[in-house]
Amino acid sequence: MAIIEATSSQPSAAAARPQSAPRWRGVARPRLADPRIGQIIALSALASAGVFALGFDVHPAHALIAFGAALGVQAAASLALRLRFDPLSPAITALSLSILFRAEAVWLVALAAAIAIGSKFVLRWNGRHLFNPAALALVATPLLAAPLFDLGAWVSPGQWGALGLWAVIVAGIGATVAGRAARLDTTLTFLAVWAALIFGRAAWVGDPIAIPLWQLQSGAILVFAFHMISDPATTPLRRDMRLLHAALVAALGFALQRAWITDIGPILALVLLAPLVPALDWITRRRIGASDPQTGA
Amino acid sequence: MRRWIAQSLAAAALTTLSIAAAPAQAFCGFYVAKADGALFNEASKVVMMRDGRRTVITMANDYQGEAKDFAMVIPTPVSLSREQINVAESALIDHLDAYTAPRLVEYYDPDPCGLIAQQRRLSTMQNTLSAGAADAFREKARTLGVEIEAEYTVGEYDIFILSAKESGGLQTWLNANGYRTPDGAAPVLASYIAQGMKFFVAKVNLAEQAKRGGQFLRPLQIAFESDKFMLPIRLGTVNAKGKQDLLLFTLTRSGRVETANYPTRRIPSDLDIPLYVQERFGAFYKAMFDTAVTRAGGRAVFTEYAWDMAWCDPCAADPLSARQLRKLGVFWVKERATPRPPIGGTRRQSGAQDVFVTRLHVRYDAATFPEDLRLMETGDRRNFQGRYVTRHPFAGQSECPAREEYLKAKARAHERQAQTLATLTGWDITEIRETMRASGQATTGAGGLEGQPEWWREIWNDG
Numbered sequence: 028m029a030i031i032e033a034t035s036s037q038p039s040a041a042a043a044r045p046q047s048a049p050r051w052r053g054v055a056r057p058r059l060a061d062p063r064i065g066q067i068i069a070l071s072a073l074a075s076a077g078v079f080a081l082g083f084d085v086h087p088a089h090a091l092i093a094f095g096a097a098l099g100v101q102a103a104a105s106l107a108l109r110l111r112f113d114p115l116s117p118a119i120t121a122l123s124l125s126i127l128f129r130a131e132a133v134w135l136v137a138l139a140a141a142i143a144i145g146s147k148f149v150l151r152w153n154g155r156h157l158f159n160p161a162a163l164a165l166v167a168t169p170l171l172a173a174p175l176f177d178l179g180a181w182v183s184p185g186q187w188g189a190l191g192l193w194a195v196i197v198a199g200i201g202a203t204v205a206g207r208a209a210r211l212d213t214t215l216t217f218l219a220v221w222a223a224l225i226f227g228r229a230a231w232v233g234d235p236i237a238i239p240l241w242q243l244q245s246g247a248i249l250v251f252a253f254h255m256i257s258d259p260a261t262t263p264l265r266r267d268m269r270l271l272h273a274a275l276v277a278a279l280g281f282a283l284q285r286a287w288i289t290d291i292g293p294i295l296a297l298v299l300l301a302p303l304v305p306a307l308d309w310i311t312r313r314r315i316g317a318s319d320p321q322t323g324a
Numbered sequence: 325m326r327r328w329i330a331q332s333l334a335a336a337a338l339t340t341l342s343i344a345a346a347p348a349q350a351f352c353g354f355y356v357a358k359a360d361g362a363l364f365n366e367a368s369k370v371v372m373m374r375d376g377r378r379t380v381i382t383m384a385n386d387y388q389g390e391a392k393d394f395a396m397v398i399p400t401p402v403s404l405s406r407e408q409i410n411v412a413e414s415a416l417i418d419h420l421d422a423y424t425a426p427r428l429v430e431y432y433d434p435d436p437c438g439l440i441a442q443q444r445r446l447s448t449m450q451n452t453l454s455a456g457a458a459d460a461f462r463e464k465a466r467t468l469g470v471e472i473e474a475e476y477t478v479g480e481y482d483i484f485i486l487s488a489k490e491s492g493g494l495q496t497w498l499n500a501n502g503y504r505t506p507d508g509a510a511p512v513l514a515s516y517i518a519q520g521m522k523f524f525v526a527k528v529n530l531a532e533q534a535k536r537g538g539q540f541l542r543p544l545q546i547a548f549e550s551d552k553f554m555l556p557i558r559l560g561t562v563n564a565k566g567k568q569d570l571l572l573f574t575l576t577r578s579g580r581v582e583t584a585n586y587p588t589r590r591i592p593s594d595l596d597i598p599l600y601v602q603e604r605f606g607a608f609y610k611a612m613f614d615t616a617v618t619r620a621g622g623r624a625v626f627t628e629y630a631w632d633m634a635w636c637d638p639c640a641a642d643p644l645s646a647r648q649l650r651k652l653g654v655f656w657v658k659e660r661a662t663p664r665p666p667i668g669g670t671r672r673q674s675g676a677q678d679v680f681v682t683r684l685h686v687r688y689d690a691a692t693f694p695e696d697l698r699l700m701e702t703g704d705r706r707n708f709q710g711r712y713v714t715r716h717p718f719a720g721q722s723e724c725p726a727r728e729e730y731l732k733a734k735a736r737a738h739e740r741q742a743q744t745l746a747t748l749t750g751w752d753i754t755e756i757r758e759t760m761r762a763s764g765q766a767t768t769g770a771g772g773l774e775g776q777p778e779w780w781r782e783i784w785n786d787g
């Protein structure tokens with residue numbers, strides 16, 4: 028309904044630019060086989076567990092606002108760019124934000140969702156969007172909120188604690204999802220490098236095994252590994268480049284966190300290394316010419 | 325005589341509980357009691373000012389044994405000069421503890437027949453806490469791989485700043501100098517050494533202490549700059565004393581502090597509980613905290629208080645003065661500044677006077693808290709307090725139809741309070757109801773409202 032109204036409320040824009048007039052092209056119907064459906068279920072379960080079972084300091088309204096804003100911006104952009112409206116991608120972004128993002132004011136959640144979805148349409152390179160939407164919003168919104176609005180926004184990475192059984196469930200569902208999206212390799216590479224660094228450091232300083240095990244169970248890391256870095260849209264197309272990218276994100280994220288620069292190392296690393304993805308894709312194209320970059324064949 | 329090493333940040337010791345009456349100040353409901361640090365035996369109290377890289381840590385010393393037996397070892401990120409070490413007054417931490425403690429408030433129901441109940445002010449139950457070596461010495465240390473970087477006498481304390489190459493040497497040095505380190509300390513010391521941490525070692529200078537004429541050990545303060553916003557707790561988990569309580573008070577500029585590597589939960593708050601809890605608020609809070617810790621699998625840090633100190637409403641104790649805050653390390657507060665409520669709903673108008681206090685309560689051991697607390701400052705300036713509400717029924721004798729409704733509603737409310745109390749504390753619901761009835765708070769649960777028919781007698785008899 029809102030979209031139809033939006034169409035009728037912009038006659039002047041339509042008249043001025045008839046060639047690119049906004050036009051509602053309908054909703055991309057989700058197929059049950061779409062791996063993102065599984066991802067949405069997994070993330071919804073996590074978000075619900077956080078709010079209702081684990082006592083997260085977050086109001087259910089935050090999730091609703093995140094959804095509304097993410098879907099709204101996606102719809103508006105689809106309308107303006109005459110694209111079919113795809114509800115799944117913004118839903119995943121909204122869920123990721125609900126799980127990790129916290130703010131003093133509810134409308135900052137909407138801002139975060141708008142930054143996330145807006146970046147997909149604005150910050151583009153070579154036909155692909157540059158930044159993982161949720162990761163960019165998680166990094167950018169806290170930086171903007173304090174100076175611009177004098178309001179606090181932050182990411183709470185420790186709130187999951189050791190998920191235990193939940194970790195297994197997320198990992199399981201996440202693995203299935205990532206596997207079907209053909210990005211399980213990214214997730215596993217990231218986790219392998221991350222684990223190697225964590226265990227390596229523990230061995231170096233002589234910490235008991237309980238410490239790296241505790242660090243590895245972090246819910247925020249699992250959400251990141253299975254639901255953020257696994258996003259096919261913002262990782263290199265070719266497999267070896269993708270694995271390299273995942274390893275670099277893990278290494279940089281670890282370094283940022285150990286240097287006390289941030290408490291959300293991997294998320295910041297994913298944002299900082301985003302320009303690397305088109306570079307790696309460019310190298311791929313140079314090396315294999317016109318052959319299919321997806322498979323390298 | 326060997327000294328026992330204090331295993332946590334501050335020396336863990338038994339605390340005595342004494343009850344003293346003091347007048348209460350209250351805004352929303354009358355404040356009757358608080359659950360401060362004295363409730364929890366062996367609770368270490370640490371105040372941490374953090375702004376950017378600047379850090380001031382104040383460690384309460386509730387050690388009550390022989391002064392000559394006191395010693396503590398604290399890993400610090402940097403080496404400290406004499407000027408970076410200070411001895412503070414215990415009253416500072418006690419005041420902050422009292423100001424931020426979970427509190428019980430009471431309300432008086434108005435006359436259901438329209439009279440305005442006269443409110444009385446109760447007194448506060450307040451738990452009060454009694455709150456150079458020669459070159460050869462250095463050489464000996466050096467052979468053990470221990471570098472005595474500095475050595476100071478500050479107030480009643482002798483302080484060494486040590487760096488070490490390996491834990492065995494450090495432990496040998498500590499033992500040789502009268503600090504008895506517990507078994508299992510070596511790997512923890514080794515980890516801190518590998519991380520490049522220094523060691524702040526303090527014991528009591530008996531002559532200085534005698535000069536001060538007291539047994540009383542004052543809190544030690546250290547000020548330094550470091551990227552590491554963390555609190556080392558691992559040495560405290562080495563001993564076999566089981567779980568320990570730590571109260572961490574942070575004073576920051578932009579907002580609430582939480583742990584980045586452990587869940588931070590709010591303590592259940594703003595709940596109506598039975599009146600009789602007034603007599604046993606301490607027991608209630610302890611049981612509730614135990615239950616909350618258990619529900620979180622023992623692995624959560626609890627926020628008991630989070631408040632913008634530029635103003636205060638309601639206050640459990642007088643807010644800390646600018647002078648007190650400065651003494652705790654809040655360097656940006658000006659002495660003349662007086663706490664002032666925000667104007668016109670906009671916050672942060674007080675600018676440089678902004679101080680946000682967070683009170684975190686951790687119950688930890690090596691199994692549940694394997695690594696040190698990694699802290700982060702959030703942008704969250706929403707106020708939160710552990711607050712529990714008791715309501716006195718209207719005590720007058722007025723008669724009117726509304727009174728009957730009032731009594732029925734009261735009984736239902738009492739039943740809800742009984743259930744809340746049982747859920748929060750794990751206490752037996754039947755006992756709660758009985759105690760409530762004995763104290764004049766009849767519930768609708770099992771037994772019915774005293775002098776009133778059970779609820780089922782009425783449901784089919786309305787006609």
